[in-house]
Amino acid sequence: MLSKVRIALDAMGGDAGAAVVIPGAAISLGRHRNTEFLLVGDRARIEPELEKHPALKTTSKIIHTDVAVSGSDKPSQALRRGRKTSSMWLAIDAVKKGEADVAVSAGNTGALMAMSRFHLRTLPGIDRPAISAIWPTRRGESVVLDLGATIGGDARHLVALAVMGAAMASVQFNKPRPTVGLLNIGTEEIKGHEEIREAGEILRARNLPELDYIGFIEGDGIGKGLADVIVTEGYSGNIALKAAEGTARQMAELLRNEMQRSWLSKLGYLFARSAFQALRNKMDPNKSNGGVLLGLNGLVVKSHGGINAEGFAYAIDVGYEMAHYDLLNKINQMLNREGGALNSVQSAQEAVS
Amino acid sequence: MLSKVRIALDAMGGDAGAAVVIPGAAISLGRHRNTEFLLVGDRARIEPELEKHPALKTTSKIIHTDVAVSGSDKPSQALRRGRKTSSMWLAIDAVKKGEADVAVSAGNTGALMAMSRFHLRTLPGIDRPAISAIWPTRRGESVVLDLGATIGGDARHLVALAVMGAAMASVQFNKPRPTVGLLNIGTEEIKGHEEIREAGEILRARNLPELDYIGFIEGDGIGKGLADVIVTEGYSGNIALKAAEGTARQMAELLRNEMQRSWLSKLGYLFARSAFQALRNKMDPNKSNGGVLLGLNGLVVKSHGGINAEGFAYAIDVGYEMAHYDLLNKINQMLNREGGALNSVQSAQEAVS
Structure with missing residues (x-):
């Protein structure tokens, strides 16, 4: 496959948000040049980070939202508050709409599971x-x-x-x-x-x-x-x-x-x-x-929340590989x-x- | 406390039985001279091992039995087959009778729990x-x-x-x-x-x-x-x-x-x-x-089953310390x-x- 891999990143997930997600994307991009990123989150936080990584900037699109799922939200709260508006939801939504091949988030695990399941649905039998x-x-x-x-x-x-x-x-x-x-x-x-x-x-x-x-x-x-x-x-x-x-x-x-x-x-x-x-x-x-995340009609990768840019880059790599090799299908x-x-x-x- | 610590060893427990238990006891004895051992198991297996460790031999007494609890016995089977006769039971029994301060076994965990609970009983509220x-x-x-x-x-x-x-x-x-x-x-x-x-x-x-x-x-x-x-x-x-x-x-x-x-x-x-x-x-x-094992009217220490003599000696050391410092009381x-x-x-x- 020589086609681009399109990766949606929840730029508000994890302990540090954009400050880790964006440099993480830059590291991963260095390893796989044929990647396009959808950076979902607060434009005001993403853009300054993006300025430091010109190569990433040229291959990225920002989807702005200032709604973040909190680490302490229960899954049901996250769904109620963050459905259709939060960075986590919109990253998953990009997968659902076919605008991204995979979504990667370092946010609240329970919320990520609940939103993925709600929006992407599970496979038959799962x-x-x-x-x-x-x-x-x-x-x-x-x-x-x-x-x-x-x-x-x-x-x-x-x-x-x-x-x-x-x-x-x-x-x-x-x-x-x-x-x-x-x-x-x-x-x-x-x-x-x-x-x-x-x-x-x-x-x-x-x-x-x-x-x-x-x-x-x-x-x-x-x-x-x-x-x-x-x-x-x-x-x-x-x-x-x-x-x-x-x-x-x-x-x-x-x-x-x-x-x-x-x-x-x-x-x-x-x-x-x-x-x-x-x-x-x-x-x-x-x-x-x-x-x-296995068992869904779509690819979602969960990163640790308390990770540095290098660690987050590995989570993106996983998403890249899953999409590149068409593992979900x-x-x-x-x-x-x-x-x-x-x-x-x-x-x-x-x-x- | 200068009094002797009396330790009952299940010499048939663990993957190797006496071949690990006896040299393990010799190692632990090297660290705590004021120990006496009750070696519970098959005399024919224990004695040849004991010959190799003269210092241990002088401070040990053998309680003979050729009944061993198997690693695959369910707790209920172990109790049925091994009660009053097995090396595991007799080691616990020595604690119950006050002939030993602590029992150490590398045998089947479930059986050791069941026998200890049955014979020593749990503390009030546990x-x-x-x-x-x-x-x-x-x-x-x-x-x-x-x-x-x-x-x-x-x-x-x-x-x-x-x-x-x-x-x-x-x-x-x-x-x-x-x-x-x-x-x-x-x-x-x-x-x-x-x-x-x-x-x-x-x-x-x-x-x-x-x-x-x-x-x-x-x-x-x-x-x-x-x-x-x-x-x-x-x-x-x-x-x-x-x-x-x-x-x-x-x-x-x-x-x-x-x-x-x-x-x-x-x-x-x-x-x-x-x-x-x-x-x-x-x-x-x-x-x-x-x-x-916490919560019992008596001291019992469980060792890993697949351990060497040095590892078993550490389990004996734990038993020694628990008894020496009167931790149970x-x-x-x-x-x-x-x-x-x-x-x-x-x-x-x-x-x-």
């Missing part, structure tokens, strides 16, 4: 969308979902997550039948919540052509790369993600501090700089920024293939219950 | 015990619970965890009123499960003298050391712990590999060895091994002080609901 992301592992990368879109959920929801995650992994990793594991607190069949055990039974019984279900995986199995796709509901997925990110940051900081303690270790740092750089490249949580085709994996899951569950 | 552990943070250490004893739980359960965790932290860190945070997927009051929000309301409304409730904490807030005590139910606590441990292992391994890539980085490693050692000392998951006193924090929580909940 009740509740999910946030998925690429997790660096010992063996490469895995898709992990749900990272916080939907709290809790029954066995059918977990199975839908498995199918969506497998579709994403098969496209992303070019694997026709990716391995899927359910996150649990033990690998024995008797462990964990009822709904996890039931989802495991359904996945095993169905033996879907789209995915290879390999059983339960514990929290440390994600980083080991035990499966291409790790499935869990949004609360525990979010906790796992943030606990892992926090540990990575903590270790990096500790190592940095220790390296500064003596001239000998400082020297050692200089010698081993490439090793540290490789570590940072692989384990920097900023680099994993950008969760894809590919995922949807997979979900709907031969009557749809999800429909067969539905009837399977009826058979089990 | 329905379900918890596993708590010390988590290394940027600012020092925090108590995190529940790490997998009880899946799910209502607001009252979370409040009980908060009170138990605060009691442990106040003793362990010598802080009269430790700060307590509830693990959640956001810091706003509207986030997360109903029961977490309700527990937050109760803790805020009660303003207990035993703890300083500071609100919700996200997964990356644990490692930041945002609170002395982090409270969550057992499923997400276990996921968080293992995701963090997995990340720590992954980073350490990655760094090791990168350091071996060139002679320059190998040289750097030599120069900065003390920094790496410090990192390992602080972030080695083995060193955090040893979860204390101190925690119980705190729980029952002035009618008991838990009782006042109970009435608070009635008032709220």
Whole structure:
């Protein structure tokens, strides 16, 4: 594909808004020249930032609004106050209208989910969308979902997550039948919540052509790369993600501090700089920024709220790749293939219950 | 206290049994000479291991049984098959009878919980015990619970965890009123499960003298050391712990590999060895091994199952310290002080609901 990728950015989302979003867009543009941006937000905030990035300015259009969704708004409040007017809504709306291929926001997760679901609607067979992301592992990368879109959920929801995650992994990793594991607190069949055990039974019984279900995986199995796709509901997925990110940051900081303690270790740092750089490249949580909202009729990417421009640029990169490789259509085709994996899951569950 | 600490070890627990438990005991004995061990398990397996550690042999007594709780036993099966006969039960039984001050097992978590609860009984006001552990943070250490004893739980359960965790932290860190945070997927009051929000309301409304409730904490807030005590139910606590441990292992391994890539980085490693050692000392998951079962009339420590002798020794150390400093009595006193924090929580909940 040589056509331009059109990306709508919520320029009022996240802790810093335009001050991070605009320089982030400039960084991402440096990596993918064939991008056009719709910058949605307060023109008075966007323009001064844009002046600093002339290349970005020539390829951007501003959609002005001064209505922002607040980080503390409940999803229902955000919908009531920000529908049709907020920067978040208008970025999603650009996707809905076909004016953008993907929307990226660092705003309030709950509001982003609610607005995306309300405006773009979910795919057939999907009740509740999910946030998925690429997790660096010992063996490469895995898709992990749900990272916080939907709290809790029954066995059918977990199975839908498995199918969506497998579709994403098969496209992303070019694997026709990716391995899927359910996150649990033990690998024995008797462990964990009822709904996890039931989802495991359904996945095993169905033996879907789209995915290879390999059983339960514990929290440390994600980083080991035990499966291409790790499935869990949004609360525990979010906790796992943030606990892992926090540990990575903590270790990096500790190592940095220790390296500064003596001239000998400082020297050692200089010698081993490439090793540290490789570590940072692989384990920097900023680099994993950008969760894809799965299950919608449109592409939306969620960035962390408290991120710097470089981190936000990675979320834009995710959106760029999803759009550039037409992943949404590919995922949807997979979900709907031969009557749809999800429909067969539905009837399977009826058979089990 | 100069009296001996008597530790009962389940010598058949964990992936390796006596082959890890006995050398682990020898390592821990090297650190605390005033220890006596009750080694519970198959004499034929224990004795050959014991021959290798003469100092341990002189301070140990074997309680023979050849019944082991299997890792795949459900708690109810373990109780049915292993009650009064298994090495796990007999180690707990030694605590119950006052023949040991603490029991340490690397066996099946669910079975250990069930047997401990059945045999030792819970403290007044506590329905379900918890596993708590010390988590290394940027600012020092925090108590995190529940790490997998009880899946799910209502607001009252979370409040009980908060009170138990605060009691442990106040003793362990010598802080009269430790700060307590509830693990959640956001810091706003509207986030997360109903029961977490309700527990937050109760803790805020009660303003207990035993703890300083500071609100919700996200997964990356644990490692930041945002609170002395982090409270969550057992499923997400276990996921968080293992995701963090997995990340720590992954980073350490990655760094090791990168350091071996060139002679320059190998040289750097030599120069900065003390920094790496410090990192390992602080972030080695083995060193955090040893979860204390809270809420019981007796001290029980749970070790990871898949651990080496050094890791198991840390779990014994935790048991040693708990017994040596008489933590159980101190925690119980705190729980029952002035009618008991838990009782006042109970009435608070009635008032709220």
